[in-house]
Amino acid sequence: MIETPYLLFLGDAPDQLAAKVAQGIKDWRPEFAVGQFRMEGCKADMRLPDMSLQEALDAGAKTLVIGVANRGGVISPEWRHVLAEALLAGFDLASGLHNLLRDEPELVEIAKAEGRLLHDVRIPSVKYPIANGKKRTGKRCLAVGTDCSVGKMYTALAIDAEMQKRGLKSTFRATGQTGILITGDGVPLDAVIADFMAGSIEYLTPDNDDDHWDLIEGQGSLFHASYSGVTLALVHGGQPDALILCHEPTRAHMRGLPDYTLPSLEELRDLSLTLARRVNPDVQVVGISVNTQHMSDDEANAYLAGLEAEFGLPAVDPFRHGAGKLVDALVAVT
Amino acid sequence: MIETPYLLFLGDAPDQLAAKVAQGIKDWRPEFAVGQFRMEGCKADMRLPDMSLQEALDAGAKTLVIGVANRGGVISPEWRHVLAEALLAGFDLASGLHNLLRDEPELVEIAKAEGRLLHDVRIPSVKYPIANGKKRTGKRCLAVGTDCSVGKMYTALAIDAEMQKRGLKSTFRATGQTGILITGDGVPLDAVIADFMAGSIEYLTPDNDDDHWDLIEGQGSLFHASYSGVTLALVHGGQPDALILCHEPTRAHMRGLPDYTLPSLEELRDLSLTLARRVNPDVQVVGISVNTQHMSDDEANAYLAGLEAEFGLPAVDPFRHGAGKLVDALVAVT
Numbered sequence: 060m061i062e063t064p065y066l067l068f069l070g071d072a073p074d075q076l077a078a079k080v081a082q083g084i085k086d087w088r089p090e091f092a093v094g095q096f097r098m099e100g101c102k103a104d105m106r107l108p109d110m111s112l113q114e115a116l117d118a119g120a121k122t123l124v125i126g127v128a129n130r131g132g133v134i135s136p137e138w139r140h141v142l143a144e145a146l147l148a149g150f151d152l153a154s155g156l157h158n159l160l161r162d163e164p165e166l167v168e169i170a171k172a173e174g175r176l177l178h179d180v181r182i183p184s185v186k187y188p189i190a191n192g193k194k195r196t197g198k199r200c201l202a203v204g205t206d207c208s209v210g211k212m213y214t215a216l217a218i219d220a221e222m223q224k225r226g227l228k229s230t231f232r233a234t235g236q237t238g239i240l241i242t243g244d245g246v247p248l249d250a251v252i253a254d255f256m257a258g259s260i261e262y263l264t265p266d267n268d269d270d271h272w273d274l275i276e277g278q279g280s281l282f283h284a285s286y287s288g289v290t291l292a293l294v295h296g297g298q299p300d301a302l303i304l305c306h307e308p309t310r311a312h313m314r315g316l317p318d319y320t321l322p323s324l325e326e327l328r329d330l331s332l333t334l335a336r337r338v339n340p341d342v343q344v345v346g347i348s349v350n351t352q353h354m355s356d357d358e359a360n361a362y363l364a365g366l367e368a369e370f371g372l373p374a375v376d377p378f379r380h381g382a383g384k385l386v387d388a389l390v391a392v393t
Numbered sequence: 394m395i396e397t398p399y400l401l402f403l404g405d406a407p408d409q410l411a412a413k414v415a416q417g418i419k420d421w422r423p424e425f426a427v428g429q430f431r432m433e434g435c436k437a438d439m440r441l442p443d444m445s446l447q448e449a450l451d452a453g454a455k456t457l458v459i460g461v462a463n464r465g466g467v468i469s470p471e472w473r474h475v476l477a478e479a480l481l482a483g484f485d486l487a488s489g490l491h492n493l494l495r496d497e498p499e500l501v502e503i504a505k506a507e508g509r510l511l512h513d514v515r516i517p518s519v520k521y522p523i524a525n526g527k528k529r530t531g532k533r534c535l536a537v538g539t540d541c542s543v544g545k546m547y548t549a550l551a552i553d554a555e556m557q558k559r560g561l562k563s564t565f566r567a568t569g570q571t572g573i574l575i576t577g578d579g580v581p582l583d584a585v586i587a588d589f590m591a592g593s594i595e596y597l598t599p600d601n602d603d604d605h606w607d608l609i610e611g612q613g614s615l616f617h618a619s620y621s622g623v624t625l626a627l628v629h630g631g632q633p634d635a636l637i638l639c640h641e642p643t644r645a646h647m648r649g650l651p652d653y654t655l656p657s658l659e660e661l662r663d664l665s666l667t668l669a670r671r672v673n674p675d676v677q678v679v680g681i682s683v684n685t686q687h688m689s690d691d692e693a694n695a696y697l698a699g700l701e702a703e704f705g706l707p708a709v710d711p712f713r714h715g716a717g718k719l720v721d722a723l724v725a726v727t
Binding site for chain 2: 191192248249258286288289295296315322
């Protein structure tokens with residue numbers, strides 16, 4: 060658990076895209092972001108107050124979050140100086156970089172002396188159990204994709220936000236680095252030891268109120284030769300009541316696998332249901348979420364209308380249209 | 394890579410079953426087992442020459458393999474004394490216990506001073522790649538099961554042995570602790586980090602001669618809520634040309650999951666093919682391997698004949714009948 064709120068460290072980000080993590084926090088948990096810390100040459104801007112370390116502390120910030128990824132995921136010497144200062148000033152640090160805070164001897168030493176925490180969210184901090192497959196109370200929704208990076212995290216966050224807006228009980232359950240930094244908690248599933256993957260998801264989504272929804276962040280794809288095992292652990296550990304199919308219709312091949320085409324949404328629906336029924340015979344596919352960023356408004360609307368007719372399910376791009384239709388469908392699950 | 398041949402350490406094994414690892418080595422790689430080392434009170438016997446450490450060294454042994462699991466998987470003080478002596482005498486040590494050799498400071502110190510190796514086969518010793526899904530040369534056979542512990546390792550080892558007997562090109566590819574200790578090499582898949590599971594299996598089964606068969610040890614089951622992700626990584630990383638369905642027909646529920654019944658062999662066939670076709674459109678199910686240990690000869694024969702009629706596939710218990718029919722079926726795969 061990472062202490063909130065945050066000061067977002069943007070460092071010397073070469074462009075807005077490099078500050079994807081900070082953007083996610085700003086978009087989805089604005090109440091966690093008291094300000095931003097930018098160094099000379101920083102080309103990213105979250106439209107948050109620029110603050111010194113002391114100003115952010117005065118505003119209540121507890122943790123400096125590295126909201127930027129530079130080339131190679133390394134912690135540069137320029138950054139190290141600021142991070143050390145932040146620890147000395149009283150911040151915990153949180154990072155999703157490949158290079159770990161805990162591998163920086165100077166930072167480790169200061170953190171120890173000052174009683175501060177270094178959160179490397181790529182590394183599990185919990186000893187997860189082996190999954191037991193026992194039925195849990197409460198409702199769970201999992202986003203599954205025809206491929207990696209088709210909008211599964213965005214979909215789950217958008218549904219959670221809409222549910223919150225409607226006063227429904229819901230929790231976004233992060234399973235990746237960005238999601239964990241956004242919410243301050245979660246399971247870095249791709250870094251979990253194989254035997255404990257499904258158990259880590261059971262741990263993440265425990266018994267809850269009957270009318271509470273866990274919105275579980277999806278990972279990978281059942282059809283992706285590199286990561287399918289991770290996805291199946293999510294399906295079986297997550298014990299979903301509802302599945303949402305996620306797709307990016309303009310992609311020519313599976314991400315990182317030039318020899319592999321994407322499966323159809325029918326294939327995704329059928330395989331996901333077959334596998335998920337093993338742990339929850341009542342599981343339903345309730346909707347389709349499409350990333351239409353490479354389509355015009357007209358193209359997107361026509362494509363989504365076609366899917367609705369074909370599948371008899373609500374089909375939306377939550378970025379363009381919000382997640383209202385998906386929430387309507389979830390609320391209808393009994 | 395563990396240096397062979399071995400001296401099998403049976404310690405103070407309370408019964409024959411506790412020495413399962415040693416039994417596996419004796420059964421499948423007798424040429425690796427120059428002798429056994431038993432302590433006072435040992436109730437297991439591999440029918441190998443009892444040897445002192447020096448006698449085994451003189452007979453060519455390079456590694457002392459802990460072939461026994463005691464309660465709790467711990468290294469007892471009595472054992473520690475023998476293991477330390479073995480290092481001093483010139484042996485490497487290999488163990489599949491939960492408690493690691495590398496966590497025994499005395500053993501670590503001696504190994505370092507003497508230039509000996511401590512092999513903890515539960516822990517990966519290789520930095521595996523992310524799977525790339527590229528088509529590899531050579532043939533691969535994977536055993537998939539309706540459940541865990543239904544005879545997948547035994548089946549793969551029996552096929553490999555029969556292929557060797559016929560002068561065919563084959564390699565058993567270990568994916569678990571016992572298999573690794575038996576053959577001296579392999580991937581401890583259940584201990585691999587999630588993102589690298591499928592890649593570790595690609596690494597384990599690289600390009601090979603067109604007429605060479607990798608017999609890949611199966612793990613878990615696609616239908617097992619705790620371990621299914623591990624199994625799917627094997628299916629997608631293994632890129633099998635041939636699948637063998639493994640089953641234990643008298644089991645009342647999935648191993649460790651009292652609320653879950655076993656799937657049918659039809660379900661196993663259909664799901665395995667659907668998933669495996671993603672990485673190899675030509676994959677075939679070539680046979681069925683049944684663990685009939687809880688059936689009489691007549692029951693077993695009738696059951697297997699029924700499966701052959703129903704599925705149109707050879708069905709055998711390789712322990713009772715050998716793996717000849719399965720090898721015939723593999724040889725017929727083009």
